[in-house]
Amino acid sequence: MSPSLQHIVSAKGLTKSFGTFTAVDHISFRLMKGECLGFLGPNGAGKTSTIRMMYGFSPMTGGTLEVFGLNMATDWRAIRYGIGVCQQENNPDPDLSVLQNLEVFATYFDIPRKAARSKALDLLQFMALDHRKHDPISSLSGGMLRRLILARSLINDPDLLILDEPTTGLDPQSRHQLWERMDALRSRGISIFLTTHYMDEAARLCDRLIIMDHGKILVQGRPDRLIREYAGKDVVEVFNAPGELMELVRTHPLMHDVVGNRLIIYGQERENIFELIGQKFCLERCIQRMATLEDVFLRLTGRELRE
Amino acid sequence: MKIMQVPISWRFLRVWRRNLTVYRRIWHINFLPPILEPLFYLLAFGVGLSALIGPVKYMDQQISYLAFIAPALLGVNAMYNAFFENTYASFVRMYYQKTFDAMMATPLSLHEVITGEIFWGATKSFIATALMLAVVSAFGLVQYPHGFLILFLAFLGGLAFGSLGMFFTGILPSIDMFNLPIFLFITPMFLFSGTFFPLENLPLWAQQAAMAFPLTHLVHLSRSLCLGILSWDLLWSVAYLVLFTMVFFPLALYAMCRRLIH
Numbered sequence: 001m002s003p004s005l006q007h008i009v010s011a012k013g014l015t016k017s018f019g020t021f022t023a024v025d026h027i028s029f030r031l032m033k034g035e036c037l038g039f040l041g042p043n044g045a046g047k048t049s050t051i052r053m054m055y056g057f058s059p060m061t062g063g064t065l066e067v068f069g070l071n072m073a074t075d076w077r078a079i080r081y082g083i084g085v086c087q088q089e090n091n092p093d094p095d096l097s098v099l100q101n102l103e104v105f106a107t108y109f110d111i112p113r114k115a116a117r118s119k120a121l122d123l124l125q126f127m128a129l130d131h132r133k134h135d136p137i138s139s140l141s142g143g144m145l146r147r148l149i150l151a152r153s154l155i156n157d158p159d160l161l162i163l164d165e166p167t168t169g170l171d172p173q174s175r176h177q178l179w180e181r182m183d184a185l186r187s188r189g190i191s192i193f194l195t196t197h198y199m200d201e202a203a204r205l206c207d208r209l210i211i212m213d214h215g216k217i218l219v220q221g222r223p224d225r226l227i228r229e230y231a232g233k234d235v236v237e238v239f240n241a242p243g244e245l246m247e248l249v250r251t252h253p254l255m256h257d258v259v260g261n262r263l264i265i266y267g268q269e270r271e272n273i274f275e276l277i278g279q280k281f282c283l284e285r286c287i288q289r290m291a292t293l294e295d296v297f298l299r300l301t302g303r304e305l306r307e
Numbered sequence: 308m309k310i311m312q313v314p315i316s317w318r319f320l321r322v323w324r325r326n327l328t329v330y331r332r333i334w335h336i337n338f339l340p341p342i343l344e345p346l347f348y349l350l351a352f353g354v355g356l357s358a359l360i361g362p363v364k365y366m367d368q369q370i371s372y373l374a375f376i377a378p379a380l381l382g383v384n385a386m387y388n389a390f391f392e393n394t395y396a397s398f399v400r401m402y403y404q405k406t407f408d409a410m411m412a413t414p415l416s417l418h419e420v421i422t423g424e425i426f427w428g429a430t431k432s433f434i435a436t437a438l439m440l441a442v443v444s445a446f447g448l449v450q451y452p453h454g455f456l457i458l459f460l461a462f463l464g465g466l467a468f469g470s471l472g473m474f475f476t477g478i479l480p481s482i483d484m485f486n487l488p489i490f491l492f493i494t495p496m497f498l499f500s501g502t503f504f505p506l507e508n509l510p511l512w513a514q515q516a517a518m519a520f521p522l523t524h525l526v527h528l529s530r531s532l533c534l535g536i537l538s539w540d541l542l543w544s545v546a547y548l549v550l551f552t553m554v555f556f557p558l559a560l561y562a563m564c565r566r567l568i569h
């Protein structure tokens with residue numbers, strides 16, 4: 001296979017501007033075959049804007065974008081035959097039943113009626129919705145709706161699945177159920193591009209992550225490596241840390257953040273100094289825990305609210 | 308806008324088909340208005356008003372008021388069906404249901420989506436006119452075989468008024484604002500297109516202004532066909548409806564692209 005075919009997605013200098021505002025600012029990234037690539041970023045970081053270019057909805061302001069080795073600017077239609085998209089907002093067709101939603105969507109991909117019916121029934125079973133197939137859309141719960149949208153995005157057996165916050169608003173049961181389905185899809189070799197605000201989800205599902213903010217890529221890499229590099233291994237959070245401890249982390253020096261009355265210390269390896277802090281300063285209001293992706297995210301994108 | 312070069316193909320029929328599928332789910336409700344409405348009108352105007360009005364002079368013929376007004380109702384019906392489909396109904400699909408957004412993640416282009424919508428609007432005009440034509444014919448108010456041409460006319464008129472409606476859907480910010488084009492264009496057309504009284508009753512300037520209304524031409528064609536009058540002059544009216552469509556169809560596509568593609 002030629003190298004360009006192994007890149008399911010290849011974006012170079014991808015840019016999207018709305019008037020004078022630049023939502024996506026010269027980003028370059030690749031998605032390899034069979035990979036799950038996650039995009040993380042605060043509200044307004046430019047994730048959805050990127051995705052809308054990736055399925056040929058938004059015209060690019062600049063840069064080049066290749067999907068399946070085809071040029072998005074010219075071959076958008078051919079590309080769309082091979083991708084499934086789960087948009088951020090649920091948009092089922094409320095005028096149709098659950099089953100009809102899938103059947104009608106299949107016609108947009110030129111799938112013959114009979115094949116569409118059997119594919120639709122398979123997918124409803126896969127998403128545990130077969131008992132609701134004749135129900136109106138309005139009778140579905142949020143989790144069922146999301147599953148329906150996911151089923152719909154699979155109707156054309158896509159090679160690339162683009163998921164914009166697939167599990168936002170779902171209960172833990174539904175989220176875990178969706179994760180399992182995604183595992184099953186991945187074992188069949190599908191490539192996934194995903195955005196999420198759940199760090200555990202990103203760490204659980206993605207082989208590689210890109211953290212972006214203000215339209216720019218901050219870092220990219222494997223989840224465990226990002227954690228190791230930007231938040232270490234162990235974390236101690238001390239409330240109202242005494243001056244002595246503040247002095248210690250500054251002089252040593254240790255990776256740390258001060259957030260309000262909280263001192264967060266990030267330890268790389270099992271260092272003696274870290275044990276000492278644990279014993280000496282971790283008395284009343286203190287948390288000792290493992291470093292997580294959330295630490296990385298907050299350290300890189302800051303703690304202020306967006307919008 | 309490179310992404311949208313040459314983006315119309317037969318695929319627009321998929322979108323048309325989707326609307327047909329929805330229509331068929333509640334066809335019995337969809338069938339009632341075009342059957343009942345003309346009955347109400349014929350009763351009110353034909354039986355009630357005719358007695359007051361007496362015969363009307365139309366193209367050197369004396370015809371009953373009922374025979375005068377029935378073809379106009381067919382034209383108005385074609386106008387309403389397409390215009391309301393491509394304003395309120397299309398707006399709901401576009402804005403509230405995000406149906407077009409979902410379609411845009413499939414091999415359909417936005418041009419095809421909008422074309423499918425407009426053809427669907429014309430199809431609704433066609434179906435409604437067919438039903439209404441059957442009712443009106445039962446009163447002996449339609450000459451055949453000319454009357455069959457009214458079905459094609461309904462489709463053409465549907466394309467014209469659907470394109471106009473879709474254009475407003477593309478430019479109006481909220482669904483309440485459709486009151487504006489209805490108040491400014493649709494209602495005056497309804498009243499002053501030679502529908503309820505002959506155009507000749509109007510002052511000359513108003514007659515000339517009325518010639519710009521597509522409904523004037525639709526009603527003129529419909530009335531001629533119902534009365535069994537065929538003349539070459541009718542082609543001018545057909546040409547006007549085609550021209551109107553050829554102006555507003557691209558305008559509708561343009562307005563919708565501007566609205567939806569960012």
Ligand SMILES: Nc1ncnc2c1ncn2[C@@H]1O[C@H](COP(=O)(O)OP(=O)(O)OP(=O)(O)O)[C@@H](O)[C@H]1O
Nearest residue numbers: 018023041042043044045046047048049050088569
């Ligand atoms: N059509 C548009 N016109 C103008 N600005 C827009 C448009 N779409 C998005 N933006 C702006 O672009 C920026 C990026 O938006 P985008 O939807 O890509 O963010 P996001 O990363 O998906 O955020 P979220 O996590 O909230 O979904 C935001 O500031 C948004 O206001």
Ligand SMILES: [Mg+2]
Nearest residue numbers: 047048088164
């Ligand atoms: Mg988003």
